[in-house]
Amino acid sequence: MVLKPSDFRVPEVYADWCPGCGDFGIMNALQMAFAELGLEPHQIVLVSGIGCSGKEAHNVKCYGVHTLHGRTLPFAMGIKVANPNLEVLAIGGDGDGLGIGAGHFVNAGRRNLDMTYIIHNNGVYGLTKGQASPTLRLGVQTKSLPKPNINEAINSIGLAIISGFTFAARSYAYDVRHLKDTIKQAIQHKGLAFIDCLQPCPTYNNVTTKEWYAGEDRKDASGKPQPRLYKLEETGFDPVVHDWAEDFQKKMAALDKAREWGDRIPIGVFYKNELEPTFQDRLTSRIPFYMQRPPAKQKLCDENGFSTVDLSEFMKELKTS
Amino acid sequence: MVLKPSDFRVPEVYADWCPGCGDFGIMNALQMAFAELGLEPHQIVLVSGIGCSGKEAHNVKCYGVHTLHGRTLPFAMGIKVANPNLEVLAIGGDGDGLGIGAGHFVNAGRRNLDMTYIIHNNGVYGLTKGQASPTLRLGVQTKSLPKPNINEAINSIGLAIISGFTFAARSYAYDVRHLKDTIKQAIQHKGLAFIDCLQPCPTYNNVTTKEWYAGEDRKDASGKPQPRLYKLEETGFDPVVHDWAEDFQKKMAALDKAREWGDRIPIGVFYKNELEPTFQDRLTSRIPFYMQRPPAKQKLCDENGFSTVDLSEFMKELKTS
Amino acid sequence: MAVDSVNWMAGGAQGSGVDTAANIFGRACGYGGLYVFGRREYHSNIKGLHSYFHLRISSREVLANVNDVDLLAAFDAETVVRHIKEVSPEGGVIIGTHQIGTKVLEIPTLPPEFKAEIAKFMKENGVGETLNDWLNHARQRRVQVFPVPYMDLLAEIGKKLGIAQISKITRMINVLTIGVSFALFQYDRALAEKAVRDTFAEKAKIAEMNVAALNYAYDYAKEHFDGFKHRLEKTVVNEERIFLTGNQAVAMGKVLGGCRVQTYYPITPAADESEFLEANQIMKTINGEDEAIVVIQTEDEIAAVNAASGAALAGARAATSTSGPGFSLMVEGLSWAGNNEVPLVITYYQRGAPSTGLPTRHGQGDLRFAMYAGHGEFARIILASGDIQECFYDAAKVFNLAEKYQMPVIHLLDKAMANCSQTYPIFDYGKFKIERGELLKEKDLEGKEYRRFRFTETGISPRVVLGTKNGVHWYTGDEHNEFGHISEEPLNRRLMVEKRMKKLELVLKEVPLEDKLKFYGDMNAENIVASWGSPKGAIIEAIGMLRQEGFGIGFIQVRLLHPFPAAEVKNALTGKRRIIDVEDNYTAQLGGIIKEATGIAPNYYVLKYTGRPVTTTEVHKALKTILTDKAREREVLTFGA
Amino acid sequence: MAVDSVNWMAGGAQGSGVDTAANIFGRACGYGGLYVFGRREYHSNIKGLHSYFHLRISSREVLANVNDVDLLAAFDAETVVRHIKEVSPEGGVIIGTHQIGTKVLEIPTLPPEFKAEIAKFMKENGVGETLNDWLNHARQRRVQVFPVPYMDLLAEIGKKLGIAQISKITRMINVLTIGVSFALFQYDRALAEKAVRDTFAEKAKIAEMNVAALNYAYDYAKEHFDGFKHRLEKTVVNEERIFLTGNQAVAMGKVLGGCRVQTYYPITPAADESEFLEANQIMKTINGEDEAIVVIQTEDEIAAVNAASGAALAGARAATSTSGPGFSLMVEGLSWAGNNEVPLVITYYQRGAPSTGLPTRHGQGDLRFAMYAGHGEFARIILASGDIQECFYDAAKVFNLAEKYQMPVIHLLDKAMANCSQTYPIFDYGKFKIERGELLKEKDLEGKEYRRFRFTETGISPRVVLGTKNGVHWYTGDEHNEFGHISEEPLNRRLMVEKRMKKLELVLKEVPLEDKLKFYGDMNAENIVASWGSPKGAIIEAIGMLRQEGFGIGFIQVRLLHPFPAAEVKNALTGKRRIIDVEDNYTAQLGGIIKEATGIAPNYYVLKYTGRPVTTTEVHKALKTILTDKAREREVLTFGA
Ligand SMILES: Cc1ncc(C[n+]2csc(CCOP(=O)(O)OP(=O)(O)O)c2C)c(N)n1
């Protein structure tokens, strides 16, 4: 059965984002990506956090788990480990993932579970009315801040790479096609994939706006805006680690790109490494039949309900007579 | 009054680390550093986490705040912000700082408070009997692990640099002099300083042992061990950012050094940048008299106890008649 | 005694100006010497979902909301659908003419479960599918409908102001509504003008545009509408009054109480308080000196609570402010603070729960969690305010309690108080005293051995702040000896547990009665209501009405919830025929505590857990049912959209 | 009824072989058909601080510890100083000759508060400063001292084994102690030999060395010591028995109960359970198939609880295991699980608290925290085991409860159970049934509209696991409608609260009596003890003794602590003259719950909060004081070093 993006819509839910919010673009890109990958709704689990971004999970027709603020990755891990055959995507806000959730972010990198994580990078805590998020730069004052931001921004691509994510990309909520393609690549990537999705928040972030990304404040002589975003893939940038020997150099190239901001902002894949074993690979090396009979698929009992487990090996250890 | 390291001892407390534990070296280095810097016990606050390492705070004569697992940095922040004239050091285990505390680690970098953070890097959760800590490498099996480690290690120096720490160094618990000097530099650094202190745990970590660091498993022809550790400062490595323009290159050089492990392991300062404003600087730009009258030093009331605050400005806003 | 009042409600999508409208309306009433009580309801959403503001206005003090709406200013069709049933007979609805044709079941923001509800209503009452049908149905109840051609009005105003593009001024619809409303109420338009000007004080041009719009609408209404029965009349007052929310009251109370470090992580409905503090970081003393509060937005609530503890140890009065989800993350830190006798203040706004729950709605479901939060047994104080004025004074007092008794204090509030607003005579805070408890300074310590946790008669060990010369000491989350070093000795352990816990007895002994309990109504009557927190206002009004109707009834408001003033509560309840517990939760948490602490069980429960606060109307009704022996043991209230 | 028993204690610095010694000793007793109860006490320290193991041995079942020590095997001077007062008259102390000259106040590991205690003791009793003085003082109570020249013995053994460097074999001192002990008890040395061999089963050479040492010491003692009165005699048994800790019992119970994902973050005393599971990850079914449990060490407890919820939603039986500090971090996740009706299991080992507290010591101070943890009101089950066998079966049962009632279940345990060990007839688990509750599969769903939170009579909505075809649905921490989508509708809200909460009534109706309460002793007597958790064993023995002494007394063990079986408890307590609450905490938490739930208040409390579990001896004494009307309302127990 071939599904269309519209098959992933949830008509009974009103998507209550502000008019012009980038979250709509992300929703569309997810629906398109799922359709193009030939996934069915029940095969996918979208695990979201708390924030405007957290509502994505209700607006896509697939299993949706709208979790706690900052906890998408642990929930997603539990789901994926229990049933590695599910396509698991964690999605959340920048505050969610890099503020309260930063500890999970860093430690997720250590496991390299084969799943995807998308951050809605809007520079603000949207749903709590516009406080500075961890991606907002020092000294910047968006409209709802009483004072200019007092903290430095987190470099999310850099953090992902240092933490061990094996795929790190950036895309843009208003370039739905690019975002959709990036999501597809992330899902197809064997390992933990991170997408930093630039997402204008027209309500609270009056600094990195759609117009700003489009470069409408800097028109060339002919009056044409000079977009700030450019695509890495169009510059010949090769993010793929083909051999461990080139890993460090690829990482450094990615970090170099990751610091570009302001007049030229790269989107696309910064880093990709499929040589690192996934957590599923590692579990399989402990439990050879893990992928065939993962935790969610074991039988536990016979038809009468009696537990079928045999504890005699354990008991032997403890016997005194 | 010139104090000696022994003035920083706490004779009434039995330092209950295992014989040969690197934590003794760290204790000694702290005491020496404080004495050499001419600090007095009451000027210093040692904020520790939970773990064998957490006990450092009880073994040094200065204000000691032995906090919660993973929470040294928030406590330290509160103390430092309330009274910026105190010399605040946070110290804790690798599990403490990079496992459960990783979120604070990353976000502390965004603030650049002028304080010092020292991690006891022993590759294990010592006090809970030797589980893998976040600095233990994938596939390594220390003696108390039932299976080889299933997670990748965190690159703590790299993480500090990416997160915004403005000083990142590594030292070694058994090179007390080097460690002492590194601690002094960290304290004197204007900004948030991180020290990754390699700390053998003879009880649970039988992999990165004192002997291993000393290279006793690889003797040269003459039978002399070939130490694995070498000092960056002896190689002419210059970690200091003199100008923002060289910042990225200095960071990359530090990251390059940070991946060295195995046969040659650098210790010393990897990165140092005093150009970045500290959190105190930033607060002062909001509150001009912040350093003179910080929160802990305000008077609050007159001699009869009556609150001296004047709320009429606030009330004016709310008046309806 | 309940008060005659006029009730105005504005409703519309979030972001469409409902709040501003209510603000202007409330101010205008205040300027006319009227008392106002405002309740704000909104979805956990930034733009698009339904929100409303209910203002109750009177020449006498009003303490709570009632069910009635006398004039509903509906910014959209959904507002009519959700609130028309609240509009009183003889009341009115202001609605845009362009909305009257809306098919109600096609309003996109209505969720399926609500559509099912209204479909049922329409079927049962033979109401048709358009808003017009709904309005006609209301007309049958003598509700007046005032259709306003907003777009036409805007076009004309635009013309007058020289603005061609109407979309630039559509946001003035809210001011038009106010103009129409005040015209209907026949209220002094000068006061409305002043309110508009003050609201837009910093933008003179916008202020003038809005004043023009206001007057245009006022005139329009005078011309086109008549027969509306309700009136608002200004009076002359010769006292200063303020109109404020609980959030604002708490923020000011903290400043008064000497709070100089506030940590927070954004969360509804607490964040407004911290933002208010941050925006007003620098303040003056009465001596003209500058002081400042440092507000830190942390990476999470775990950092917030522990940083606040750190600041408290360093000698600053420090607090953090949050609601349920954040508090859940703070409990490990709370337990540390309890063990280390830290004077930590946590401002806890309850909201609809469990979990994310109803983030912008009300609830009182966290009392027992606050009592027992954190592993192990340790002393804490829980003080619950019941109205906005208490919010203010209590927010200051809790720092005295925290420092005197050296224990964490939870200032327990709720969403209703946080976001409601009320008129008060200006607060007279000049008598507020800072009590820092036993606090030793450098010179007190000279030549002496200092033990942070010295065993004393009362359990209170004189305190020294970090950095004090001669006072070096230690803290640890482990059980500790008098010096603050880890100790696992059984005898020391027993004594330390007892030391910490017996301070609670001291609290019970020393806290003045009015901070434990407050009494209202007839305390000699055979009927008594027990409650805590925001239901207070509605209860006071309801028992006032009942007493006028001839019933004997009193009310105890429990303020100190932990340690629980069992003796005083028992005393108040003993011998009563009907003990009625009123709370905004499902499990009657205060009721359970009373039962455990006093051995006396309430025999009636009035409970509400729809996420909306109780109103005077429904509390009055429920109590009356009880007093006339027609009630079940549990009366569940459900009013409010 | 209490049981005749012999009590052996080994004590010494952590890391000096106390645990191994106790293990070998216990096994040897087991091989001789004896029952053993073992209690382990240790500091939160890896090496150097004092630890001890108390073994109580009998030919009949033993359920708890007693105060007496009949033979104290002291590995160091500190052990003597700490435990000599426990040694019974006619009891003995084995001590190294080289330690006898130790000046006790100079033992470096003693903290100042303990030194102050012993200095006082020495002064009051005229005891001198050396260990020898202490031993002489004990001799006055007819305690026998057996000094062993360990170093000489080791030198000779070394010579025999061809080992020159004694430092290589000093760790065999523990085996020497065992040899001496068994010789004194005149126990069959072959059984001791077998125990040593089995303990070192994987290291044949070490095993032989240790057997040699054992025999050498045994012979030495036979030759040098006599007059020791206590005997251990083997008996013949014809049933299979096991000797295990609570940690092990829980791990096995989880496997039986179908737990297939366990998440954890290391913490005492829970981590041993997870490590046991990880080490034994792959298991067989009775059909010879392989199954496996995935054990994930997470970055913190927040991740642990939420990952377990995730796994549970995906259809695996999933649990996490922790103690107080970790549980504190889990409460936000617990609240989410409650709101989303997740069948999550949390194994909660209480330890000394608050905060880090006494990380390796016992306590029961977290009951009310477990009851109310998490903001808001939601349904949960708390089941508390009272002994190691219950740990096993309950660890399996909780998964049935979690899935049948779709709510989080807290399996509440404590440090005493986790680390104590006891002999039992082998568990007969073949009748254990897996009950997954209402669980729909792909084919059940075909062509139907599925609503995860469908309103039903019982409140239970048939469940579908993530990934099931035709069953797509949503979860959210927000209040939700039947589909699992966010809903702020007041009516839906009320119904959802009621749906979730009324499942608790079903639990109370369906859970069998023996999982709610257990009754022991004379339930018709006028005296009754109420308790929960690990004090159970000591209480059963103590009331047995009392009944032999002619007192009428019964005991109810409360197992289901939430929802609380108020009717059954009330029934048991009604009409009793003395109701005695026994708990290892300060605030008598169960007592408070009973009072609230039944209106009946205990009139006596026997409480302990030194971090050590209660013993049969002290419970017996306290109860007797109460039954003879000589007690205060609160009897505080303090036994144990
Ligand atoms: C533990 C906890 N703390 C705070 C909140 C309140 N909260 C709701 S949304 C939000 C911020 C969301 O910001 P972000 O993650 O950037 O998402 P966005 O709304 O910008 O998409 C916060 C702090 C919460 N739900 N839980």
Ligand SMILES: Cc1ncc(C[n+]2csc(CCOP(=O)(O)OP(=O)(O)O)c2C)c(N)n1
């Ligand atoms: C919230 C919480 N979880 C778990 C623990 C248990 N715990 C005590 S020490 C420790 C690990 C310490 O490891 P590390 O931080 O590396 O310090 P080390 O002992 O190695 O110095 C843990 C997990 C705790 N105290 N608090």
Ligand code: SF4
């Ligand atoms: S506040 Fe910003 S992020 Fe949230 S819905 Fe509105 S535009 Fe989107």
Ligand code: SF4
């Ligand atoms: S366990 Fe390791 S880290 Fe802990 S005290 Fe012993 S040697 Fe040191």
Ligand SMILES: [Mg+2]
């Ligand atoms: Mg955001």
Ligand SMILES: [Mg+2]
């Ligand atoms: Mg460690």
